[in-house]
Amino acid sequence: MSAAARTGAEEDVQRRIPDVASLISALDTNDYLADVGLATALFLAVRLPQPILLEGEAGVGKTEAAKALAELLDTPLYRLQCYEGIDAGEALYEWNHQRQLLGIRLAEVRDAAVTETDLFGPDYLLRRPLLQAIEHPGPRPAVLLLDEIDRADAEFEAFTFELLAEAAVTIPELGTIRATHPPIVILTSNRTRDLHDALTRRCLYHWIDYPGPGRIAEIVRRRVPASSGPLALQAAAVITKLRSLDLAKPPGISEAIDWVSALAVLGIDRIDATTAEQTIGSIVKNRDDLELVGARGADWLVAGTDG
Incomplete structure (x- = not known):
């Protein structure tokens, strides 16, 4: 890539998000509400550039931040969902063994020699998200999302160091x-375990707090246009009250969106005790938590939430 082309790509990104205020506005246009702290962290991740680690409870919008950023930059999002036991084959590449066997058979039919170099070339690669992001041709950089990195093993963290430090990967x-x-x-990380210092040192860092009821309601209204403002506010108040309990799996913003979507389908514009009891499965998804909420009662749940 020529220096002029690289400069042109950088200038294009700078035109799209010249400052933090512009990024907040652009994210808002894409229905993602970011406060100044998060927007500043994302802005620096783009402009430095430097990897960014977003931590926070499940459902606070970490994954959605990456999706919204890719959308406003009009660039691909390559998402790697991490889990225990994930390895390089699932994250970076695998060899297409079926195609290699076909290549060998075709060579035999043609009575042609096949070397190891022939079978282990770019045409025989199955590219996974990390390699896809590295090889993205532009014009703007892709967004690579390593989602829930805390679920992966420490060995996988070490595997990512070359990518994070040098924007490069090695295939033997x-x-x-x-x-x-x-x-x-x-x-992104839900803090199910502590990440290694060698990983966090390579990254910018931002903790996303769970928003207050007003912000939750605003997000819900964006995602469920069919819902009324009062319903979204009431649902947000109920969710906030639930989160005050010692639940194993406190409901997040995604559960609030699911709940209001269900209520809108049912034609409900106000949450009373009966409605809360009948639809509680949209927001409480653990048996012990259901028992805990049930002990408080649906009347307690909706009391004082309808303004």
Whole structure:
């Protein structure tokens, strides 16, 4: 990639988000509400550029931040959902063994020699999210989302160091592949375990707090246009009250959106005790939590939530 092309790509990104205020406005246009702290962290991740680690409870919008950023930059989002036991084959690449066997058979039919170099070339790669992000041709960098990195093993964390530090990955048969447009890397964590210092040192960091009822209602209204403002506010108040209990799985914003969506389908514009009891499965999804909420009673749940 020429220096002029790289400069042009950087200038294009700068035109789209020249400052933090512009990023907040652009995210808002894409129905993602970011406060100044989060917007500043994302802005720096794009402009430095530097990987960013977003931490917070489940359902506070970490994954959605990456999706909204990719959308406003009009660039692909490559998402890797992490889990215990994930390895390089699922994250970076695998060899297409079926295609390699077909290549061998075709060579036999043609009475042609097949070398290891022939079978282990770019045409035989199955590209996974990390390699796809590295090889993205532009013009703007892709967004690479390593979602719930805390669920992966420490060994997988170490595997990502080269990517985070150098925007490069190494494939033994092909050598090191470097990004012409280094991806914007966003890692998310629900803090199910502590991440290694070597990983966090490579990243910017931002903790996303759970929003208050007013912000929850605003998000819900964006995602469920069919719902009324009062219903969204009441649902947000109920969710906030639920989160004051010692629940194993406190409901998040995604549960609030699901609940209001269900209420809108049912034609309900006000949450009373009966409605809350009948639809509680949209927001409380653990048997012990259901028992805890049931002990408080549906009347307690909706008391003082309808303004």
